Structure formats: structure tokens, C-alpha cells
Amino acid sequence: MMPHIKHLLADKPLLFIAILYSCFISFLFFIPSQDLPNVHFSALDKIVHILIYFILVNLWMLYLYIRNGFQFKNKWGLILLLSVLLYGIIIEILQGLLTISRSADIFDVVANLIGSFIGIYFFKSIKNKFKA
Known part of the structure; x- marks a missing residue:
């Protein structure tokens, strides 16, 4: 009985x-831009988006991987990629509609997608190291 309980609680x-x-x-994406540090390097914003989504995808992939007995299915990567893409699009639309100091930016969505792809590729390349 204890191994089953341990398995159920392992991924919580x-x-x-x-x-x-x-x-x-999600909270960070709605902070007014005047409250953020002023950056003169515009590509830095896209790099930050890539990094944020890289981490987001890896956290969720790791959870799914451990939750499913250290097995990886490509459909999880695809479902996660589509979910994160939809999330990013919704965030951008809401930024444009609900905030004064921020606007929707298609290049942010592209950066989010790039970070997600890199994250999934990275996770797939290192996933076997988590089995130990």
C-alpha cells in the first residue's frame, strides 16, 4: 500500500x-510596463519571452513525464505546445485589451513559440537522466 501512496504524492x-x-x-505579463526596468535593447524582450516559455514547457513536461511513470509520448509534447501557444495568444490579446501600457505583439507570440520548441527539444534530449 505504501508504494502506491508514495507514487500518488511524488508528483504533487x-x-x-x-x-x-x-x-x-501570468501576473508578470500584466504588470504595467512603466513598472518594469527600461531596456534599450529591444531583442532582450524576446529573449525573456523565450526563456519564460522554455521554463514553462520544461516544468510541465517534467510533471507529465514523472506522472506517467517516466514515459514520454510525443502527443504530450504536441498537446503542451498547442496549449502553451493558445495561452500565449490569449495573454497577448488580453494585454492589448485590458492594459494601458502594454500592447499585443505578434513577435512575442513567435518568441513564446520558439521558447516552447526549444524547451520541448531540450526536455526530450535529457529526459532519461530523471529516471535515476
Whole structure:
């Protein structure tokens, strides 16, 4: 009985971290831009988006991987990619509609997608190291 309980509880902290990170970045995307540091290097914004989505995808991929007995299915990557893409599009639309100091930017969506692709590729290349 104990191994089953241990298995059920094993992925809960990771699920909590993935949800907390998702909520945190959602909050960050709606902070008024005047409250953010002024950056003169415009590509830095896109690099930040790539990094944020890289981390987001890896947290959720790790959760799914552990939750499903250290097995990876390509459909999870595709479903996660589509979900994160939809999330990014919705965030951009809401930024344009609900905030004064931010606007929707298609290049942010592209950067999010690039970060997601890199994240999935990275996770697929290192996933076997988590089995130990």
C-alpha cells in the first residue's frame, strides 16, 4: 500500500510548482510596463519571452513525464505546445485589451513559440537522466 501512496504524492510538489510558475508569469505579463526596468535593447524582450516559455514547457513536461511513470509520448509534447501557444495568444490579446501600457505583439507570440520548441527539444534530449 505504501508504494502506491508514495507514487500518488511524488508528483504533487512538481504540479504545485508548475501551477505556481504559470500563475506567476501570468501576473508578470500584466504588470504595467512603466513598472518594469527600461531596456534599450529591444531583442532582450524576446529573449525573456523565450526563456519564460522554455521554463514553462520544461516544468510541465517534467510533471507529465514523472506522472506517467517516466514515459514520454510525443502527443504530450504536441498537446503542451498547442496549449502553451493558445495561452500565449490569449495573454497577448488580453494585454492589448485590458492594459494601458502594454500592447499585443505578434513577435512575442513567435518568441513564446520558439521558447516552447526549444524547451520541448531540450526536455526530450535529457529526459532519461530523471529516471535515476
